[in-house]
Every structure is written in C-alpha cells, then in structure tokens.
Amino acid sequence: MNDALRILPEIVLTLAGILVMLVDATMAKTASRKPLGWLAALGALAALAASLWQYSLPPGTAYFDVVRTDAFSVFFHVLIAGIVLAALLITLDSVSDSTEGLGELFALMLFGAVGMMFMTCATELLLIFIGLEVSSISTYIMAGFRRKSAKSPESALKYFLLGSFATAFFLYGIAMIFGATGSTSIDFLATHAAASHMPGLLYVGLAMIVIGLGFKVSAAPFHVWTPDVYEGAPSPVVALMSTGPKVAAFAVLLRIAYGALPFLHGHWIPILWWMAVLSMTIGNLGALRQRSVKRLLAYSSIAHAGYLLVAFTAFSADGIAAASFYAVSYAAMNVGIFAVISHAGGYDDRLTLIEDYRGLSYRSPLLGGVMALFLISLIGIPFTGGFFGKFYVFAAALHSGMVWLTIIGLINSGIAAFYYLRMVATIYARPAETAPVMSIPRPSMPLLIALFLTAAATLVLGIMPQGVLSAAQSAAQTYPSFSQPMPVTAAAPVMNTASR
C-alpha cells in the first residue's frame, strides 16, 4: 500500500482519465464535452495536490526499486501536474462545444501526464522507456487532433515517424548499456557501471540515449521536427507538448547523466556542450526570420532547450538545481504564451502570422499585456522567471569554468531579444488601418485562471525565486555524487567582511 502512495499522482491521473472516458461514453452524442474538461482539470488538480503531498513522504523506492520518490521526482511531479492543469484549462478555453473528440483529448492529456510523471520518478530504464512511449504516443495522437485541417495530421505523422525513429535509437542505447552492465537499473548503473569491462558499449549506449532524448527535448541537431509539428498541432496541445514531455525528458537526462553515469562526464559533457551551442544558435537564428508565430515559438523552444543544456555542462549540484529551476520558469512562460495564442488564434489557428497580432493590446489590453510579459520573460528581462532561469544556468556554468559557453549563450539571448521584442512591439503598435479588425473572444474563466497561474508563476520566479530555488536545490541534493553543494563562496576572500 505504501508503494501505491509513492505513485499516487500517477494513479490519480490514470483514474481521472478513465473516469473521463467512461463519462464521455455515457454522454449524449450532441452534448457539450466541456464538463469533461473541468473533470479532467479537477483530476489534474488532485494530482497536483497529491504531488505536493508527496513532499511529506520520506525519500524511498517502491515496487522493487522501479520507482523512487525523492525531492527530485516530486519536484518534477508537481511541475508536470501544474503544466497539465494549465494545458487542460487552455484547451477548455479554446475549444468549442462542437469540437470533436474532446473527451479523448482530455483523457489523452491526463494519460500523457502519467507517462511523463513515470519518466521522472522511474529508476529502471524499462519503466523510463514505457513512460516515454506513453507520453510520446499520446502526444503523437494529440498533434493530429485537428483532423479537418491539412496540417494537423501531417504534423502528427512527422512527429510520429521521426519520434519512433529516435525511439529506436534510444532503445538501442538502452540495449547497449544493458549489454555493458547486464542491468537496466539506474541505481545499479550508478554503483557498478564504472567497473564495466566493456566501456565502449557504455559510451555508445550513452550517446544513443542522448540522441533519443535530444530528439525529445528538440535540441539541435535533433530539432528538425519541432517547427513543423508545432505549426500543425492545435495550440493548446502545443502548450502541453512544448513543455511537459520536454521537462520529463530533461529529468530523464539528468537521471541518466548525473545519476547513472556521472563518471562518464568526460564523454557526455562535450556532447551536451555542442548540443547546447547548436541549439541556442540554430534556434535563435532560425527564429529571426520567422513570420509564423508558432514556428517562431518552436525555434525559441529549441533555443531554450539549448540554455537548459548549458546547465548540464556545469556538472555540479548547482547545475542540477539550475536546470530544474529553468525547467519551471520555461514551462511557466511558454505555457502562458501559448495560452494567449490559443485564445487569440483559437483551436483552429485563425491568427498564424506575427503581423496578425499587430495591435493586439488595442483589441484586448489584458491579453496584450500578459503576452508582453511572457515575451519579456522569454527575453530574460529581470524580475521575470526567464531572467533568473538564465541567470542560474549561466552562473552555474561559469562557476565550472564554462566561460565561452556563457558568452555564447548570453550573446544568443541578445539575438533572441530581437524577435521577441519585435513581437512585443507588434503587439503594442497601432493596428494597421487597412487590416480587418481582429475578433478576439472575451477571455473565459478557465483562460483567466490559466493566465493567472502562469503569469503569477513567471513573476514570482522573477521576484521571489527563493522558494522554488531551494526546492530545486534540495532536488539536486538527491544525487549522491553531488550531495555536497559546491560552496559557491569557496573562492571568496572577502566573505567574512559582512556587508554593512
């Protein structure tokens, strides 16, 4: 029974999903499916509560060491539950009663979340693989949900084929590691892998896993699918899939790189270093000339994956904490901005181009203002989550001597400012006289809640980051090899002189 508590959020979500399906089946064909959305949201809320409650559990494993709940996994549980909750609310806002397959959509979101959560708490590569598949497959499906449009199925197809392609690599990687050690348990690897008599297999396995996960987090050069898929998928779904699976995949990457194979950092730091540089550069340069909003955000998400990878190269407890913190702030602002887009553009993308958003703040000051806030946070302006995210990431990297990476990264954030700011300027520019008046439906309750959650999160992370930061730091403490935080103030000769 105690074991069940350790996967309580997953259970809750699963049950909620099943409930949604059952109710859906009982409802009349013509009846509005929105209530199901509220039901699902309730489920997500319950899962969020359960995840938070898990903080009260003592760290430990369950089901024969297949899952472990500790500060780290709970941190990501909470995050994922929050993301799903927000995504559900956004969906509720942007869909209409006539939108088909709503029941399935809500259920899929919940089930997908189950997979993501398992990814973050699993300590057995098998379960990680299953979780990955659960989250991926549900995302493939959701990407194709707007069947009427020509784009949506295409994005689903691209995502599906390339995703499976990458999964094969991931799987092959696991096989290699299994071959090198004879086990697929993270803990076992952490303790015994170093003694493997076939390190070559370990290297290759590690590389293949990095490839597979790199694809999932859309890190260059494995990013190619991202823009197309984001463009075609329904905006609310993008809100979820641009954050949830990524966050989970990053958690897995942390587990494997820092938890299972830290002694191979000599091998994986260079890969991640280059992936970070490529992701940041390609993402930002690619976004420069975008005219479609969603593609632009796709490139920006590539760039942000790069920033997050920078934290990995720090190879320190600070790095883990920074990555976790960045995941949160990125999720907050990205979900938020997609909330605005999916409201303004609607479930079936009425507004696709940046220019369509010209004068948004004239039509709806609230939406304009909030969108500007998220964009500013994406730029990384202080007093928003985006800034402290970048700040911690680069501080950690620089503290580990990654001077060049830091410089490249911050120059990149300068380039990024261009297209984000162009967006902000567009929102606040006068609407063109010739342009037809854009019809923005007045924000519904779920949207307001979602916007409030995300905006509040963005600001809190920017102004009072201490809470989340310490959570992230305690998450970092769960890694045995980094349990002693690198004393940041080690090299400080002046610390004794207390500031007056």
Next chain:
Amino acid sequence: MLTDRILTLITFVPTGGALVVALLPRRGRVVQVFTLLVTLLTFGLSLHLPVHFDYAHHGFQFVENNAWIASPAIRYHLGVDGLSLWLVLLTTFLGPIGVLVSWRAIQTRTKEFYFFFLLQQTAMIGVFVALDMILYYGFWELSLVPMAILIAMCGPSRGRQAAIKFFLYTFLPSALFLVAVLWLYAKTGTFDFVQLQAALASGSLGLSPAALGWASLAFLVAFAVKVPVFPLHGWLPDVIQEAPTAMAMVVAGKLGLYSIFRFNLGLFPEQSRAIAPLMIALGVIGILYGALLALAQTDMRRLIAYSILGNLSFCILGIFCFALTGLNGAVFQTLNEGITGSALLVLVSFLYERYGTYDMSLYGGVAGRLPMLATLYVITALALTGLPLLNGFVGEFLVLSGSFPVHPDWVGVAALGVILSASYMLWMVQRIFYGQPSSLVLNRVSADLNAREHFTLWPMAILMLAMGVLSPYWIRAIDGAMSGLANPASFTASRAVPAPAMRAAVPAALETEKP
C-alpha cells in the same frame, strides 16, 4: 523611521502607482491626474534625501541591506552617495514634468502609457540606488522595457524599428556585462558592490590583469552604448525622433554615465585609466561630431539628439581625465543635460502640439506669435550653449578646466565645441523664431503658453539659473563622492608657485579610498 526605508519608498511608490493606474477607468483625465499626483509624491519623498544627507560623510547613506536570495547570495542592498543623490532627484524631478508634457500629446492608450511611464520611473531610480550587482542589473534591464514599448506604441512613423534598435543596442552589450558580473561572482563570491570594491581593491584575488581588463571592457561597452559614446550612438537620433517626449527626456545620459562612474571607476580604477586615452579621444570626437551634425539637421528632434551627444561627450572627457574638478564637472554636466535637454525637448514638443511638425524649414517668425515660448526657448538654448550664470557653463567649465592640465591638446580641441554649439543653437533659434512668419505659422493661429505649459517649463528654467549661480550647493555632495575616484594630484602646478588655495587642496584631493 522614514530614513530607514526612504529609498524603498522612492523606488517603489511609482510601481504601486502603476498598478493602480492599471485598474483605473479609462475616463476623462483620471489617469493623468493620478499619475501626476504619484510623481509629485515621489518627488516630495525624494526631497527627503538632500535634506537629511550628511555632506561630511562620503560613504553610502540611507542604506538598506536585506537578504533577498540565499544562494547565490543576492541582497536587497540600496544606498545613495553624493553621486546618486542628485541623479535620483533629477529623475523624480523630471517625473511630474514628463506627465505634464504628455498631458495633451498622449491621447490614446493613456492607461498603458502612464503604466509604463511609472514603471520606467521605478527602473531608473532603482538603477541609481541599487548596490547589489544583480539588483542593479535588474533595474538596468528593466529600464529598457517600458522605454521600448512606449517608443513602439507612440512612434509616429518608424516606432517599431526605433524601439527594436534601441533595445538591441543596449541589450546585446549588457549580456556581456552580465557575463563579466557572473565571472566576478565566480571569483569573489559576492554580488555586493561594496564587497566587490573591497575585494578588487585588496588585489588579493590574484586575478589575471588581462581577465580584469576584459571584464572592465564588458562593463564599459554596456554603459557607453547607453550614454551614448561616439561610435555607439547609432540608436540615439532615431529614438529621440520616435520616442514620446517624456521618454526622450530620460533615454540618454544619466543611466550610462552613472554606471560608468559607479562601476568602471569604482571597481576598475587601473583598467579605466588604461583605456582612458581612447575614451578621451572618443569624447572629444563626440563633442565636435555631435555639434557638427546638429549643424546639419533640419529636424528639431534630430538636432537635439546630436546636441545631446555632444553635451554628453563632455562628461566622457571629464570622466576619463580623472581630475577631481573634471569629474565633478562631468557629474554636474550630467545633471545639466538631464534638465536642459529635457527642457528643449519639452519646448519642441509644445511647438509640435501647435504646428504639427518638427521640420525647421517650415517654421519662421514664431517669436512674434509666441513671445513667452520664444523667451524660454532662448534661455534654454543659451543654457545649452554654456552661457555663464546658467548651469551649462558651470559644467563645461569644470570639465574643461579640470581636464585641461591633463590633456591640454585634447581639451583645447574640445573647447571648439563651445563655438559650434553656439552656432547651431542660435541658428536653430533663428530659423524657428526670427524672420517673417512662415505660411505654416501664419495659417495656424495658436495661443502662447498656457498654465500647464508654464508649470512644465518654469521649474526647469529656474533650476537652470539656480544651478548656474549656486553650483556649490550641488557640488559639495558630488565632490565628496568623486574625491575617491580622482587622481591624487588633480592638476600639474608645472611652473608656478601654487596659490594658497592649491596648497590647501592637495591633501583634500589625496584623501581617497572611502568605502
């Protein structure tokens, strides 16, 4: 006790006001009036500083130092010294004026405008009072956003481009600035300015000179762009042209110059001196360049932009000669530019409200129609050209006389700017106000200054005269702050026997290093 929290109040009262503005109804002049009250309140609060400032004591005062973020240690550390004191006051003083000048100019999106306007106030004040590098950086970056948005919102023709140009020009270098800050943190383990200063001064860190040089360069470039210093001024004309007057008033000068004083001179004295020759050259070039280009403009706003460039270059010259007098002059000139430049922009915008263009070639003979405006315009122009008994002269004179012993050649060239500035200013005045009334002026019948405009302009005019005549009141505080940054011997008594005044002064200049 007010004194303990005064800086927080001054900094965040505008923010509070902004939040209220966001909730106010879009009806009548509610927003304007409220914003005006908020800015006036802020100004009133800020008057607390000079009253209770201890001019004898050179360190930071009204200090607030609380923990903000535990690890990495970022503190909420505020404080002002003789340098930031007046800059804070300048900012709060320009607050109400900014509201008054926008009163009629901003008709649409007033709520957004005043919301961001107040946010900008907070950001700028914060820059001047923050003593923690990250806190400072926060305000520094934050000050870009409302500015950019307002430029995009109000720019008549190419607002968006100007906004982006401005933002990128400032943001890109400040990214490198952040790298330098983080690097310093990695080496010293603190973001606190005071501790950083102590650590770097102690020289016990064993940092490589090259690395320090790069760090200081990263600082300098970020600030120089914001000033702007000569080759980095690409954004200035466009922004001055597109920005609403209330923003154009504050976009250039004080923020960047303050940062150079505080951080480049405060943290990297040697490195600053190493790069001084270049900066002096740029400063002098900037003086002449700005003046000459102002001579070539036909658009009032662009002319003002280039004249601002010229006047600010005086500050650069004064800073990098490291003579105490020159530094005082540079600070004083910063204040001057803030006041006089703003006054000129305000006047021009009043002309624009009446005649709807900034193109001087369409003007002429306005003096007959608007004598009061013409009078104030001439006074302002004279202040900018450095007429004695007005503030401009004191600044220029201190800068030049202070720097002259250090670099007679450069300063000699720079002094030519005095001639040029007179040329373009008087020419501007003549083209707008003198001669026969142009068709534009004949067709548009418009009244002379109304009460609001008088309230906008007279405070600045009076301040120009006051600062020109009673400069010691300002300089006594500045002198205290600068004495730590200047070279010990502030002039070379090459051949003459030092006059008594000098003998007395040398020890005063020598007593440096006030943490």
Next chain:
Amino acid sequence: MTDLHLWILPIIPFAGFLVNGLLGRRAPKPVVTAVALIGSLLPTLWVSNLVVHFGSLTLPHVETYGTWIASGAFHANFSFQLDQLTLVMLCVVTGVGFLIHVYSVGYMAEEEGYWRFFAYMNLFLFFMLTLVLAENFLLMFVGWEGVGLASYLLIGFYYHRDSAANAGKKAFIVNRIGDFGFLIAMFLLIAHFGTLQFASVFNTVAMHPDWQGAGFLTAIALFLVLGAVGKSAQIPLYVWLPDAMEGPTPVSALIHAATMVTAGVYMIARTHVLFDRAPVALAVVAIIGTATAFFAATVGMAQTDIKRVLAYSTVSQLGYMFLACGVAAYSAGIFHLVTHAFFKALLFLAAGSVIHALSGEQDMRVMGGLRKKIPVTFWTMTAAVFAISGVPPLAGFVSKDEILYQAFISPNGGKILWAVGLITAGLTSFYMFRLWYMTFFGESRAALAEEHGAAVHARSDTKLVIEADPHGGHGHGVHESPKVMLWPLIILAILSVIGGWMGWPAGLGGSNWFAHFLSPVVTAVHLNYEQTSVALATGVANLPNQAPAGDKSIEMLLALLSTLVAATGWFVAHYMYYMRPGTADRLAQRMHGLYALIVNKYWVDELYGAVVVAPVLFLARWVLGVLIDRAVIDGGGMAAGYSAQGFGALVTRIQSGNIRSYAGWLALFAALVLAATYFGWIAQFVPR
C-alpha cells in the same frame, strides 16, 4: 575697511531688466521708461558717490559676496574690486550709459518693442558693470559673455528682419571665437596658478622677473588677445561690428562704440602684468591694432551708409587703443577709450538724430544741406567730428596724440607703428569730414530720395533701415529731434570738447593727470622689476609713467605733425566734397580697382564665407552626416542585422519539410555523435 556695496551697481540694472522683462509687455510706457531710467541712473549716482569717497580708499578695494564655483582645488568667488581703472570704466559705462538711455526714450518712443529694448539695455548695463567690477577672470568672463548676449539680443531687436537676425547671430558666434581664446587662457591660468584671482595671479607673475618672456605666459597672453580681438572687433574678427549696425542706433552708440567693444582694451589693460612679461604678445597686439586702424580707415573712406562709416571708424579707433596697449602705454589706451567713448557715442547719437530727421534714411548720398534744418544736431556733430579728427585741443587730439607719441618712443619698431598711425589719422579726418560735408553741406539731396530709394534697396551692401517715424507719416518734413534726444548730445559734445584736458600731456605743458591717476594700476612691470613689484606689492603708486627726459621737443613736433595731417585730411575732404563735389566720383573712376576693393570691404566677408563657413557646413552635412553617420554607423548596425538574418535563412534551409530529409539529417548526426563519443573526439573541441 569700509564696505562700498559695489554689488548695488550691477544689481539695480538687473532688477530693472527683470521688471521690464517680465512685466514690461503689459506695463504702460511711462512705467517702463521710469524703470529703465532708474535702472541706469542709480548706478551713475552710486558711482559719483564712489568718486567722492575715492580718495579715502585703500586700493585695490575688494569685496566678496560668496563662492560661485568650488571644486576640489579650484574655487572662484563672486567678488568685485574697485581701483582706478575700474573707476574710470565705471564712470564711462554708467555716465554714457545713462545719457544713451535718456536719448533712447525719445528715439525708441514709437517702437512696439519699447519694453523689450529697455529690458535688454538694462541687462547690458548689468553685465558690463560685472565685467569691469570683476575681481577674477571667471567673473570677468561672465560679463564678457553677458555683454555679448545683450548685444546679440539688441542687434537682433528687429528680429522679424532677417538681416538683423543674421547680424545678431554673426556677432554672437564671432564673439564666441574670441571667448574660446578667453576660456583657453583661463584653463592655462588654472593649470599654472591654480587660481583665477587677479591679485594672486598678478602678484605671482610680478614676483618672478625670471618669467620675462616665458612661453606659458606668452601663450596665456596670446589667447587673451584672441578674446580681446573678438570682443573689440579687431582683425581678423572685426567682421561682426559693421553688421551690428542693424541694431537700433542707440545700441550702436552704447554697445558698439562706447562700452562693450572697448572691453577688449580694458581686459588687456587689466591683465597687463601678463602682457608685460610676454613681449611677443605685446608686439602682436600692437601690430594687430595698427593694421586694424589703417585697414578700417581705408574702408571707412568709401562707405556711403552713415552708420557704417561710423562703425568702421570705431574699428579703426579701437585699433589705436590696441596700438597703445601694444606699446605698453596702457594709460594712453584707456585715455583714448574714454575720449572715444565721448565723441563716438556722440557721433552715433547725432547720426541717429540725422536718420531720425530724415525718417530712416541712412544713405549719405541722399543727405546734405541739413546744416540749417537741424542745427543742434549739426553743431554737436561738428564738435564730435573735430574731436575725432584730432583737431587740437579737442579730446580726440589729445588722446590720439598721446598714443602716437608713445608708439614713437617705444623701443621696438615703434617708428613704423607711429607712421602708420599717423597716416591713419589723416584718413580718419578725411572720412569724418567727408561724412560731415555730405551730410550737412551742399544743397539738400533729400528730394532725390524717391528715385534713389529704389536704387538703395537694390544695393546689397547698404541696408535701408526703416525705423518707425516718430512723427507718423513718411513724408520728408525734415525736423529736429525732441529735447530728450538733444540734451545727451549737448552734454557729450561738451565732454568731447573739453575731455582732453584731464590728460593733457606734459609735453605740451599739461600735467597728464590721467596717466598719473592710472599709473598704480597700469604701470608696466617690465620697465623696472624691483620698483614695480614693490609697488604692486604695497599697492602704493610711486611711479608716474614718465617718458625719458628731453622728449618735450619731440612730443611738440609730433603733435604739430599730427595736427598737420589732420588738417590735410580736412582739406582734401573739403576740396572733394565741398569745393568740387564731383571729384570723388571722378577719382573713383580713375583708380577703379582700388575703389572697388575698398567699397567692397576687401571682400573679407565673402572670403570667410568661402573659406570657413561653407567647408564646415559641407563637412557636417555630407562627410559626417551622410558618409559617417548614415553609411558607417547606421550601415554597420544594418549589416550586422542582415548578416544575422542571412544565417537565419541558412538555418531554415534545413527545414525542407520533407520527413526523409529530416531522417537523413538525424541519421547523419546520430552517427557522428556516436563516433565522436566513442573515440572521444569532440572532447578536445570544447573551449573552456
């Protein structure tokens, strides 16, 4: 010691300025008049009060009212000083100033900018008094720039007229060039002395005979000369003064004849200690002065606009003063300054009265035969003309003769200076009498004004000033000016007649009282190190500026000579413009080139326009504006932006949208990553 409240002197006119400037537009005219007159009268009374108590003062008398600028080592005070030199200047400024104020009441009566005019006039008095009272260079500079401002405002008084606006701007900017010199001089002083107080600087210099001819002193002196040249309209910066005639005539009289333009001379005299230690600078002053005197006189001969003739004559006379200073005869220079203030102010006022009588006509060619119609003006004018032409025993004769004598006896190259000065004296008397004859004698040519008027308008160089006609209608009822204008004329006439006596040279049996009076202040230090330094130190005047013995005869001779020359000039004028009126034109025909050269003022304005103004504008507009700012600086930003976007395009090229391409991409990089990891390649390629 007794407190003289010197601050009252400038403050009163300043108050007048404020009152008239702020309230004048609405105030009734009498009030404005009253304020203005009080603003100029009270200082005059205060000065006379000073004169009365002067004997009982310990000189120099210094009063400090507070610190103006204090920064680190350097500080400058609001402090005034009173000594003989100051007193003389005070008398001139307040006295002449007051008279001209009175005159203006009549002259400007009908101007719509009445209040503005008097506000500016009071402002001018404020700054001029500050200038002469200042106890340090910086405060002197305040007055220095201030009078420039006042002159700018007054020249541009008729701002709706482009010519006036241009003239004002020109005056200010050219003056700025001089101020630039003044500034640099001050910087040098601070650099070398650490202070700008007259006393400490001069004492330090006086104490150091070893600095005789020192480089830095020469530099300081030369930069001061630049300042003086700008303010006193000497070559090469004289160009603004003739144009300044655009201003109302009283302005020309007060500012551009009597007081402001002489500030340069005053400044040199005030700082003579520096010049005495810098012979080179002195020589420069002397040469500039002489050259200007001659040059301006030649131009003056051919001008037909009455005010312009006077303007060039002013420049020429200022040249004499410079010459005097250049030969270290400062008291002579100041003396000529005083007498010149009398008769030149008078000339301008009288000319104003003439113009007034002809309701705005300034061209002498359409004047004539006014002798009977405006007698008072005629007689006063006559006195002035005789005075300036150096007819003994009038004021002009005495002061000019003193200068020539000092030039003659001065050791280095004096003879040449003297010779040129002498010729100039001849030219002076010629063009002055020319003016006299053309204006007052012959038959009245006023009738020709009609058809001539058009011609005058067409002429570019002569500007036809249409000042309001006091008597309304633009008819040609030639009339004498009102009393309020005539009394100042009369008083000044008397002064220019008898003014010479106070400086009657010893050589001619006089007792050169003036020189003695000034000697404590202006005695050149290089004449005699020990004594002067003692003198300056103790402030006791024991050195009359006496010429070497046995020169009585020479002085006699020279006086005779100059008188002769003056007479010759008079005779020539008499011949050409009275006996044979046509002669002038014929002469002009005969030597056409020379005439053209002179009448076009040697094309100096055109030259400056081509050599200075045009190139600067070209540089600003095209080289810097377009080439540097647009192309390089803006272009640089653009280039960066576009190149980034280019890379962006490159990046998006990958995004072909084809799944197989994507897969190929993935496969390739997967393989590379594998290989790199396995062989540990990229580990080396990670810059730390």
Next chain:
Amino acid sequence: MHLALFIIFGGLCVAGALNLLFQRHPINCALSLIVVMSSLSVLYLLLGAEFLAAAQVIVYSGAIMVLFTFVIMLLNAGKEDRTHGSKLAYIAGFPGAAILLGLLAYIFLSRQAEFGQARLGEYMVNTGALSQVLFKNLLLPFEVTSVLILIAILGAVALARKEH
C-alpha cells in the same frame, strides 16, 4: 550446427531486410518483413528465448503485420513512385547509416572475445522464470503498459473515426 542455423536464418534476415529495402510495393515489403521476423524468432530460439520466439511469431508476424497488410489493402496502396523530394536523405542519410553500421560492427568485432560465445541450449529461459520477474520485479511497468494500450485504443479511435 548452431553456426549453420545462425548463418541460414541470419542470412534470411538480411535478405528479407534488403528485400524490404528494395521492394517498391508495400505488400512485398510487408511480406519480406514477415520473413525477417520469422527468422528472427528462430534466432531467439537459438539464444534460448523460447517464449520470445513464440511471442515474436504471434505478436509481430501474427498481429502487427496483419494489421499492416490490412491497412495496405484498406488504402489500396500501390507501387510507390520514386519521387525525388529529398536529396538530403541520400547525401546525409546514407553516409550516416553507413557510419553507423561500420562503427557498431567495429565495436562488436573488435571486442568479440569479451562477448563470449552462445552455446545452444546452454541457457534456456522457460516462461515460468520469465513470469517470475515479469510479474514481481517488473509489475509496475507491466501495469503501465495497460495505460499505453489504453492510449493506443483511444488514439486509434479518435484519429481513424469517420468524421461526421
């Protein structure tokens, strides 16, 4: 014996795979894939995984490939025409694949000794032992797969349903 079997069926695998690669009609591809899978099941047997061998035939060849062929029929997909939409696939992809093969082969063969030998019948996993692990240690993953299948059903229904 073992080696012979390995060579035969391994060869069959490769042949089937290559056939899949070169055939242009989906049906042929499907059939050749079935060949690959069946012969793989034999190899599983050689490696002592009897349950997997069975499952391979049942699940893959039985279920999945039937599904494939079903869909092929449903959409009556014809012989694919070799359009040239992508050069990158050739210039980047094939080298990639080649490098991949070469690298892996190099790794495996160079360390050949360390991998040891596979002897027939030496290590047989009977279903019981397998289920021991499956339903005890790996119970949770097993349960989670039910969620996975649920999703699959949902998705199939949602995507393939006729729109009305």
Next chain:
Amino acid sequence: MVPIAYYLVLSAILFSVGVAAFLIKRNIISIFMSIELMLNAVNLTFVAFAHEWRQVNGQIFVFFVMVVAAAEAAVGLAIIIAIFRARNTLNVDQIDLMKL
C-alpha cells in the same frame, strides 16, 4: 557455437538497413515498416545480451518492446489513415506542407 558478437553485428546490420529503408521509402506504410525493422534489430540485441549475461531482464525488455510496437502500430496506422483522408496520398514526399 556462435560468438555473441555475430548476433550483435547481425542486429547492427538490420538496424542500419532499417535506417536506410526509412530514408529510401516513399510510401509511409513502408517507412513505418522500416521502423519496425529497426525495433526488431534492437530486440535481437537485447536477446543476445540477455544470453551473454544470463539475464532474463533483457528478454522481458523485448517483450515490452513488442507491446509498445503493437501500440505504436495501432496509433501509427490510424495516423496514416487520417493523413490519407486529409491528403489522399501516401507518398511522403508530397507531405511537406509545412516547411522553413
């Protein structure tokens, strides 16, 4: 007796062929099949290693992969049907609506 390495190499060959097939096929269904081929290759690797290590986990892994593959097949074919309905083609080269 056969060296395990042979099995591994065989799986590597199959995997690479699968990759190549993915690249070369135009028919979506065929592409999907080549993915299945890759998965099978991986399975073989697992079984081989399971034999080497005498570890049953490897085989169980394969079992799970089969399940996943089944699920993927269901979903994938559904997607294929959907796109066929939307675009009326199965040629992957014609499914590049979204690019750049």
